[in-house]
Amino acid sequence: MIRKFCSLLVVPSLLLGLLASCDEKPKRQVKKPDGTEKKSLGSPDTRFVEARSQMINGHFAEAADALGAISAEPKIRQPLLNWIDFHQGLALMLAGKEDEAQLVFGKIETRGPFTTAGSDSQVATFFMKVATLLHSKEPIAPTEGKDYDKWSYEGIAVLAFAMKDWNLEKYDEATALFRQFTDVAPEKMVDWADGPEDLRKLKEMGDNFVNDYKLFVPANEALQAAKTPQEQNDAVEAAKAARAKMKLTTKMSNALDTQIADIGPKAKAMLAEMSKANAEEMAADAKAFGDAKEKRNDLLEKFQFTEARTAIMDPALKTEQARDEQTLLAKKTQWLANYKSQLVEDLAKKGYAAPFTKKSGDKVLGGVAQADDQQLTLKAVRIPLPWADVSLDAAYEMGTSFIQPDMPPDIAAFRKWHLGVFAFYAGKKKEGLDLLREAAKLRPVFKDELPLFENASGPY
Structure with missing residues (x-):
């Protein structure tokens, strides 16, 4: 009897253990972050403002890349898409990449007006007209800038026209357009400037292009005209001084940097070699000419002036x-x-x-x-x-x-x-x-x- 009771006690205990193990749920494994998850890039609107700020602050190539990446995304609403492409083209022009900029403006032209009715139709027409002019390979006459309202969003077209002429080396026309842009003053916030500070920076940018060109022209002409090592060295030093005053990093300033880097070391090396050779020539002349002077003085004391002249002209001096x-x-x-x-x-x-x-x-x-x-x-x-x-x-x-x-x-x-x-x-x-x-x-x-x-x- 005792043995049977014990058996009965053991069986319920085993059942309870099995039931307990069946009720246990498997533990959830939490995946730890490995640090490779991508952060959200933000909305196209936000990224457009950030890229535009890059351009306004002088980072033209970086801004162009960022704007190009935004434009490549699908389903961007209008007129934001056109503003993104317009700014990419402007940034490329500011970077001196005129051919690439024309392709971007061509996208706007090919796309056509995004609407022909409603309040946005005027903006759509503006983009078509501006894109057609900027896509063309022809310069833009300063009179064209007077057709755009300087009190509204249209004012930015004048800056784009100025940059196009600048890149086509039509500097007189570009200067006239830059001067027109100084009068642009939107009465309210526009898609290309958040406020007076952005507008001031854009106008200052135009002034900097003009002033940089004024510094570049004489420096470049001096570098081109310099023939002797000394002239080249002087021209390089003047170019360095001009370059230090330039405000922008552009195709023009890069060209000056290239010339300075190319001509400067060669001129200095040649001057050093010439200085060494000149020192040797001076030493040789000092010896030969010293002997000739001494002989001349001896002959002068004897009233043998003709012979003294022959003596002083005898050495073939180099310096x-x-x-x-x-x-x-x-x-x-x-x-x-x-x-x-x-x-x-x-x-x-x-x-x-x-x-x-x-x-x-x-x-x-x-x-x-x-x-x-x-x-x-x-x-x-x-x-x-x-x-x-x-x-x-x-x-x-x-x-x-x-x-x-x-x-x-x-x-x-x-x-x-x-x-x-x-x-x-x-x-x-x-x-x-x-x-x-x-x-x-x-x-x-x-x-x-x-x-x-x-x-x-x-x-x-």
Whole structure:
């Protein structure tokens, strides 16, 4: 009996367990987010406003892409769809993509008027007229802009016309249209501007295009005209300064950036190479020209002026500065040679009776009987005296004695000029400058040479 009772107790217990397990519901598995779910893009209206704001703030390419993506969506109501396409075309024009913009405006034209009745028919007609003009490859005359109401939504057409002409490089026409757009002032909120701030930015954008073009033209012309590395480097620096003042990033400014990036490094590299070569040439000229100057000075001291000129012209100098100085020294040395030649001629004809001093300081009392290019013949002792032994003061006094008051002006001018040059060489700068000025008054040809001596910083 006890065993049967136990069995009866066990069976109900098993049944209860089975019933309990059948009543249990399986646990619901909650799927955890993996972070890859896409967020809602928002309504076309909201995204249009956002993309339009991008365009107004200067992000033209990004705005065009965003507007194109919205336009591609199905079942967008009108006239919103046309406003989206219009702004995409405008953004593309602002980005300098005229061909792509024309295709977008072509979509509006091909689509036709979205209605021909009701309050929206005027808007539909507006889009057809504007799209036809903007789809065309022809520029738009500024007179066309006057046909649109500047107090309503139609005013935006003037900005689009200006941009089309701008991209077609009809800058005078575009400027006239930009000026018309400055007078646009919708009396209420429009689909292309939420309020005065948007309108101000659009007008400022038009002004920036005009001002950027004013900066671009001279910078671009200078870059195109520059030929030498130095000219190119200067033009690049000017272009950089102009580019820094530009407000917009457009096809025009990108073209300037490209030129700066292309020309700038090449010009600097060439200038560096030229600077290195010039330094080497300057060093070579300094050595050769220094030797020539030293030889010239030695010959000048011996009154061998013709030989001194040959000596100074002997080296083939490479730098412009050295060649200019070489030419100047040769010219002054030639004048000294002319002075000596005239003095030899005068002494040979007339002699010189006054006593004079030699370079050593010794006095010669009898004067000079004869002279030639190498020496003077003294009267008292009839012995030769080399020109190298004659003092500069003596040679100056001899030359002065042969200038007579009754000489013809041309001859007097010639003698005074060359005596003045010799006076400078002899250290008599005041006397020399007086003589040179007198000569310049008598013969205008010497007037042009006078600054060589009036400028005390010039080489002798």
